[in-house]
Amino acid sequence: MDTEIVACPDCDLLQQIPVLNPGDKARCPRCGHVLASAAIDSHHPLDLPLSLTLTAFIVLIIANTTPLMGLSVMGKTASTTIIGGAYEMWINGEPLTAAVVAFSAVIAPGLFILFMLIVLLAARRPPAPHWVGEMLRWAQSMQPWSMLEVMMLGILVALIKIAELATVEPGIAMFAVGALVLLFPAIMVSFNAHEVWMRVEWDHDAAASQSPPQT
Ligand SMILES: [Zn+2]
Secondary structure, eight states: OTTOEEEOTTTOOEEEOOOOOTTOEEEOTTTOOEEEEOOSSOSOTTHHHHHHHHHHHHHHHHHHHSOSEEEEETTEEEEEOHHHHHHHHHHTTOHHHHHHHHIIIIIHHHHHHHHHHHHHHHTSSSSBOTHHHHHHHHHHHHGGGOOHHHHHHHHHHHHHHHTTTSEEEEOHHHHHHHHHHHHHHHHHHHOOHHHHHHHBOOHHHHHHHTSOOOO
């Protein structure tokens, strides 16, 4: 695995990564892209992002299945989930807002976590199948669309306004969303995409090194 032939993700130059000492980096000779870096500690480099993503997966389920907030006015109480709130907006003549909320607070973060989870699990044991690279691209395209912190801010502003009219009780989902707002950047910081790219086995590599070409 240490002398595996890899393609530079930036310029596609095929090259061999030498055995690296802890703390070393291997750069592409043509474009200077960092292709590999050896961690100073001996932990599996995908362990931390994997555990953070697993945590985010569980927290996202909690955020979407528990009440976001409860309201009580004159003895009447009501509570809603995130998607329940989006549904209310939809039937109350705000379909565009409802779609934006559903996409940026539920669908995009959900897909991001799902794709990341599959990528991290599939890339744990190299060589990873080539669709892992494709899925990593999907995850990265979903990431800017998950805007939980924007939603969180919107909810807090709304809460302050509603609190004048009704008794508001923040639900479990509110705290779950708060945790996700912290977990998402933590995943991005701990995750090194090159660790995955290095493990992906591309078709031409497979043809060159191990198995005969498949048609
Ligand atoms: Zn390059």
